[in-house]
Amino acid sequence: MDQLRAIKVFVRVIDEGSFAGAARALDLAPAVVTRLVAELEEHLGARLLNRTTRRLSLTEIGDAYLERARRILADVEEAAALAASATQEVRGLLRVLCPPAIAVHQLAKHLPKFHRDYPAVTLEITSPGPVSTVDDSYDLTIFLTREVPDGDFIARLLARSEFIMCASPEYLDRRGRPEHPRDLKQHDALLPPTAALARGLTLQSGDGSEEITLPIVPSRAALATTHMDTNYAAALHGLGVAGLPSFIVEDALLEQALERVMPQWRLFGTTIWAGMPTRKYVPARTRAFLDFLLEVFGGEDKDPWLVAAGCATRA
Numbered sequence: 001m002d003q004l005r006a007i008k009v010f011v012r013v014i015d016e017g018s019f020a021g022a023a024r025a026l027d028l029a030p031a032v033v034t035r036l037v038a039e040l041e042e043h044l045g046a047r048l049l050n051r052t053t054r055r056l057s058l059t060e061i062g063d064a065y066l067e068r069a070r071r072i073l074a075d076v077e078e079a080a081a082l083a084a085s086a087t088q089e090v091r092g093l094l095r096v097l098c099p100p101a102i103a104v105h106q107l108a109k110h111l112p113k114f115h116r117d118y119p120a121v122t123l124e125i126t127s128p129g130p131v132s133t134v135d136d137s138y139d140l141t142i143f144l145t146r147e148v149p150d151g152d153f154i155a156r157l158l159a160r161s162e163f164i165m166c167a168s169p170e171y172l173d174r175r176g177r178p179e180h181p182r183d184l185k186q187h188d189a190l191l192p193p194t195a196a197l198a199r200g201l202t203l204q205s206g207d208g209s210e211e212i213t214l215p216i217v218p219s220r221a222a223l224a225t226t227h228m229d230t231n232y233a234a235a236l237h238g239l240g241v242a243g244l245p246s247f248i249v250e251d252a253l254l255e256q257a258l259e260r261v262m263p264q265w266r267l268f269g270t271t272i273w274a275g276m277p278t279r280k281y282v283p284a285r286t287r288a289f290l291d292f293l294l295e296v297f298g299g300e301d302k303d304p305w306l307v308a309a310g311c312a313t314r315a
Helices: 003-016 019-026 030-044 060-085 100-117 169-175 181-186 195-199 228-236 246-254 284-297 304-309
Strands: 049-051 056-058 092-097 121-126 140-145 153-167 189-191 201-205 211-214 241-245 268-277
Touching: 003 019, 003 030, 003 056, 003 060, 019 030, 056 060, 092 284, 100 121, 100 140, 100 228, 100 246, 100 284, 121 284, 140 284, 153 169, 153 246, 153 284, 153 304, 181 211, 189 228, 228 241, 228 246, 241 246, 246 304, 268 284
Parallel strands: 092 121, 092 140, 189 241
Antiparallel strands: 049 056, 140 268, 153 241, 153 268, 201 211
């Protein structure tokens, strides 16, 4: 008996709900499907299925065996695919889930290089909103979290990003440059999109020796929105002082369209991760894209964007 083949047939019978359905799905004669399941039960010395004229149901041992059987088939498929991937061309559809701000301000400008390196890969990027954990319906998920991620998935650290205060040079020339968090009370605020603002806006000195929490009164803000790109655009056009993540404002800082306010004070940080489902075979295209992300973002627990812009938090 080909035990692996019999296991595949048994699992398909359960998935299809009948011997006939499994036969059609596997392009086998119904008698062959019935025989393979019977031989598997005889080999195991246990009945896996209860058969009636109307329906099939798993026995108690059949239910436990099914779970193990699925694991075995997944391992076999993963091992075969892993061996094949060493010689396969990096090609095919790669489905990526990521926050809109990452897609717009980071991925878009780096994708031409990835496409030049891997022209046979088609990226399908979905950006419905904030992403805080891995979604196993995608090949790779880019997500943001302030804590070390925990779950049944594999995650690689891409970078850390600080939320910083910034404004346009024109606004600061007109209203003055605050030197201490208390000075922000005299400025128009564009509130950072975070639930933590319900407890006030907390700033910490670069050396960690001082921490100040300012009460937030939304009615006094020039703008209050959960949409980071709206805050970003408003800051560029001189509406006020915004709190934004460094990965969004990097280009504006480099081009001096925005200026960091109080670089000796930080708001808070978030970490950016790339994650994949644990038991899912990782195709060559997914590995290539992960390696590309690690190269672009740095793969370290530090902020590459503030360093590149020459305005890292000062101690």
